[in-house]
Amino acid sequence: MKGSNADIADLLHSVATSITLSKGNFFEIRAYNNAADAIEHSTTEVRDLWQEGKLAEVPGLGKSIQAHLDEYFKTGGVKHFETLLSKHPKVIYELIKVPGIGPKTALELADLGVKSFDDLGKKLDNGDLVKKGFSEKIAEKIKSGFLEHSNRDNRMLLPYAQAQADKILEYLKKGPGVKNADPLGSLRRQVATIGDLDFAASSDEQEKVYEYFHKLPGVATVKDKQTVVLASGVHVDLLVGKPESYGALLQHFTGGKNHNIKLRTNALKKGLSLNEEGVRKINRKGERVELVPTKTEEDFYKLLGMDMPAPEMREDAGEIEAALEHKLPDLIELKDMKGDLHLHSNFPIEHPSHGPGIDSIADIVKKAQELGYEYVGISDHPPAHRTETKEGIIEWIEKRTKVIQEIKAKTKSTRVLNALEIDILTDGTLSVPDEALKTLDYCIAGIHSGHRSGSGDITKRILRALESPYVDIISHPSGRLINERESYEADWEKIFEYAGKNKKIMEINSFPNRLDLRDDLVRMALKYRVKFVIDTDAHQVSEMGNMRYGVSVARRGWATKKDVLNTWEWKEFAEWFEVT
DNA sequence: GCCGTTTTCGGCCCGACTGTTTTCAGTCG
Incomplete structure (x- = not known):
């Protein structure tokens, strides 16, 4: 859809590029880039803000840019921008998206x-290019940037990156004189996709730690002192700092970029300058x-007069302001999780609608007990409504309910819940008849077909699925598959508004290539007081350990324990779902 | 062009890397 935040950010970046090439005011250029960044990271659609007359709420949008955006939304274009952009070849606005190509190189x-x-x-x-001088x-640098840009879709999934990072951290912590070791950058902030694996370590024997780092198991080549390349092609960076300034090092290289920029800007106003070694006072x-x-x-944060925002929050999305006012939310943690509600078993099925799990219900329950869960919900896909009769579906559900009840009766420490993950069909009706749905403890509904229909x-x-009194949870609501499929362009505010008012739950799905709801949509949903569950959607018991990634998404979305139902004590949980 | 418990004017994050620069320009995170 034209006019998305990404489109507008692109446009403003292009304007900044044009002014750069016309040798315009450096700070005007920065203002346009700042405005573009702010819009790119806004959790609300700027178009909606414009409609409500709230454009000024976006930091970095002053009178001038607001007026331009007003024209943009009213007419679909901005005359002033078109004049600016037409001063240079159109292609440069595409080329600047390649890492390593800035305005000057693009023009060249x-x-x-x-x-x-x-x-x-x-x-x-x-x-x-080389032939032409x-x-x-x-040319080599541009080529690697070009490849990176073409492969941008192929950044590592967070869980894959984290699994490798855990091993590397374990190794680093045993290094010579190493006191601390932590991930940095997007990995530490738990962004859904990761490029390189970056780490920090503190030690008084810096050179020895680098030598030790070069011997990390799995290293194919040592690129330079601070960088090795694993056999998998993954780049691993290490920065070793002194223990006395380790906090500043961690802070500086954890980012995110906009968080640090705002932090340093605010610090300057107080006469303080920040860098990776610490805080410096500025004299007269x-x-x-x-x-x-x-x-x-x-x-580090204390010296700036603020609380420390969790790394997952450091995106300049309001966390600095909240930290200054000592109003940071108390984010949910993995240890708060008391159950997993979206799990697929290998319960026999003749006409499956989607892939079943590979482990038995009993094995899933056993694993849930090992994880210390108070409750666990089995939520298989029912038989396909196209190939199985209505009676067949009901019969299958009854059979499965019986098995679950037998296991439930034998399981002391963990309560076992009987659920299904049903399909929301293309017209919004459900793939299982109500008379069967009402026998379940709760019902998860998800879109599993017709993903490409319009917003x-x-x-x-x-919305139609949510109108069913039996639907409690929407699974993987935005439908994205990282590196494969974008989220649906739906009217999320409308959906969340309905969900918030009608006790409908949005799932945060921890499956590695889903991580859905996305963090920014979690944040948006919270504004409408929507409740969540964090599930693994595991199809084998080994995947039940993915819960931590869903928790990371929730943290990035500023969710607290009370916002997530499956952190609740059984009594409150049971009241919400009306189960016993 | 944006912004304001030290300013409605006069500031605007910080440092590193890379190339071919003998003191800087371009780009990045």
Whole structure:
């Protein structure tokens, strides 16, 4: 849809690029880039804010840009922007998206006859650029940026990255004189996809730690002192700092970028300058003096007069303001989880609608007990409504209910719940008749077909499904499959508003390539007081350990324990679901 | 162009890397 936050951010970045090339005011350029970043990271659609006359709420949008956006939403374009953009070849606004290509390089490339992004790839391959006078090293740099851009979809999934990171951390902690070791960057912030694996360590024997790092199991090549490449092709970076300034190092390289920018801007106003070694005071002459090293991140933030936001929150999404006012939310933690409600077993089925699990209900329950859960819900897919008769579906459910009840009776420490994950059909009706649904402890409904219908359709489908008194939870609501399929373009505010008012729950699905709801949608849903469950959607018991990733998503969305039903004590949980 | 418990004018994050720069420009996170 034209006019999405991403579209507008793109447009403003293009304007900034154009002004750069026209040698305009440096700070005007920055203002446009800031505005673009703010919109890109806004958790609300800017179009909606405009409709409500609340554009000014987005930081970085002043009178001028607001007026331009007003014109944009009213007419579909901005005359002033079009004039600016037309001063330079159109292709540069595409080329600047390639890492390593900025405005200047993009213009140079355009002057050399690069016509499009694909054309750039062609000219890189056949050496045209070097022939026309581009230095080989720069061409090489652009090529790697081009590949990175083309493969941007193939960043590692967080769970895959984290599994490797856990092993590396374990190794690093045994290094010479190592006192601390932590992940950095997007890994530490638990972003859904990860590029490189970055780590920090503290030790008084820095050089020895780097030598030790180069011997990390699985290393294929040592690229430089701080970087090794694993056999899998994954780059691993390590920064070793002194223990007395480790907090500043961690803070600096955890980011995110916009969080740090705002932090440093705010600090400057108080006469403080921040870098990776600590906090420095600035004297009257504007000189940076008196470095105060910070041992922990808490110390670092304390010197700035604020509480420490969890790494997962550091995206400049309001956490700095909240930290200054000592109003940070008490984020949910993995140890709060008391059950898993979305699990698939291998219960026999003749006409499956979707892939069943590979382990038995008994094994799942056993695993739940091992994990210390107070309750566990088995939620298989019912038989396909197209190939199985209505009676057949009901019969299958009855058979399965019986088996679950037998296991339930034998299980002391963990309560076993009888559920299903049913389909929301293309017209919003459900794949299982009500008379069977009402026999369940709760019901999860999800979209498993017709993902590509337009925004209105998906919104209507979900809303219609939610109107059923038997539907409690919407599974993987936005339907994204990371690196494969984008989220549906649905009217999430409308869906969340309904859910918040009608006790309907949104799932945060911990499956590695789903992590759905997304963190930004969790944040949006919270505004409507929507409750969540965090589930693993495990199809084998080994996947039940993925819960931590759903918790990370919830934390990135600022969710607290009370927002997530499956952290609740059994009594309250049972009251909500009206089960015994 | 944006922004304001030190400013409605005069500031605007910080440092590193890379290339070919003999003191800086471009780009990135």
